Amino acid sequence: GQQLNQSPQSMFIQEGEDVSMNCTSSSIFNTWLWYKQDPGEGPVLLIALYKAGELTSNGRLTAQFGITRKDSFLNISASIPSDVGIYFCAGPNSGGSNYKLTFGKGTLLTVNP
Amino acid sequence: DTAVSQTPKYLVTQMGNDKSIKCEQNLGHDTMYWYKQDSKKFLKIMFSYNNKELIINETVPNRFSPKSPDKAHLNLHINSLELGDSAVYFCASSQDWGNNEQFFGPGTRLTVL
Numbered sequence: 001g002q003q004l005n006q007s008p009q010s011m012f013i014q015e016g017e018d019v020s021m022n023c024t025s026s027s028i029f030n031t032w033l034w035y036k037q038d039p040g041e042g043p044v045l046l047i048a049l050y051k052a053g054e055l056t057s058n059g060r061l062t063a064q065f066g067i068t069r070k071d072s073f074l075n076i077s078a079s080i081p082s083d084v085g086i087y088f089c090a091g092p093n094s095g096g097s098n099y100k101l102t103f104g105k106g107t108l109l110t111v112n113p
Numbered sequence: 114d115t116a117v118s119q120t121p122k123y124l125v126t127q128m129g130n131d132k133s134i135k136c137e138q139n140l141g142h143d144t145m146y147w148y149k150q151d152s153k154k155f156l157k158i159m160f161s162y163n164n165k166e167l168i169i170n171e172t173v174p175n176r177f178s179p180k181s182p183d184k185a186h187l188n189l190h191i192n193s194l195e196l197g198d199s200a201v202y203f204c205a206s207s208q209d210w211g212n213n214e215q216f217f218g219p220g221t222r223l224t225v226l
Contacts, residue, residue, distance in 0.1 A: 031213045042117070042203050042217030043156070086154055092213050100169055101215060103156040 006089055006104030014112050019076040021107045023089030032072035033090040033101070034063050043088060047074070079111050116140050117218035119204050125224045126194055133190045134221045136204030144168075144210050145187040147179060148203040150220070156203070162187055163210040191223075199225045 006023045013019055023032070031050055035043035047058050049065035049072060056063055062075045072091075076083055089104040117138045126132055138145060146169075147159040161169035165181040176192045187204060204218040 033213055035217075037154075040220075042205075042219050045214055045216065048214055088156065092211075100158045100161065100171070101213065106154050108154075 004104035010108040012110045022073045023104050024071045028069040029091035032065050034074050035088040037086045081111050081113050084111050119218040119221050123222050130194050131192045136187045138206040142206040144207045146205040150201040194225045
């Protein structure tokens with residue numbers, strides 16, 4: 001099945017720094033999703049991307065849908081302590097009746113105040 | 114109001130027992146899902162229901178039986194619990210089948226002793 005490779009696996013940064021993480025796929029995706037999971041909570045959708053080359057922002061978060069449709073990037077600017085959590089990329093399989101989301105293994109972000 | 118809710122939040126039980134987890138969404142969505150998140154935080158789809166009809170059964174043991182009494186509810190019953198069933202189980206919903214934007218519940222942490 002499709003696999004998503006997410007990197008880095010974890011990041012330790014100082015408050016105020018910018019963060020970048022990415023996700024690559026072995027096959028083409030038509031949609032890229034970025035989720036954040038706070039400790040003890042369920043994943044929350046941050047940004048959805050539907051078009052190759054698309055660049056979308058949500059506050060300090062910016063995500064891009066790669067031109068090749070096999071990758072996506074998430075950037076967080078001026079990080080704050082509440083940015084701590086696990087960030088997941090996700091994308092749907094390539095169609096057919098057995099639709100499902102595949103998730104990356106996550107990037108654990110720690111922000112030191 | 115919580116959009117997707119699950120009960121219980123925590124479940125500790127002995128091996129061999131049978132237990133149920135309940136999920137309700139008040140978003141008016143047609144499609145609901147069960148995911149399993151293992152100790153390494155990997156999220157994997159288990160089941161998906163669309164309009165109360167089972168669409169995805171992702172090679173989950175027969176001991177797991179989902180039931181959807183109506184579009185707003187998707188419960189998960191687990192028979193003969195095993196140690197390896199210990200995980201966090203997330204319910205999610207989306208507007209309809211094929212809609213990528215899934216909304217997750219807070220999770221149920223199941224511990225099998």
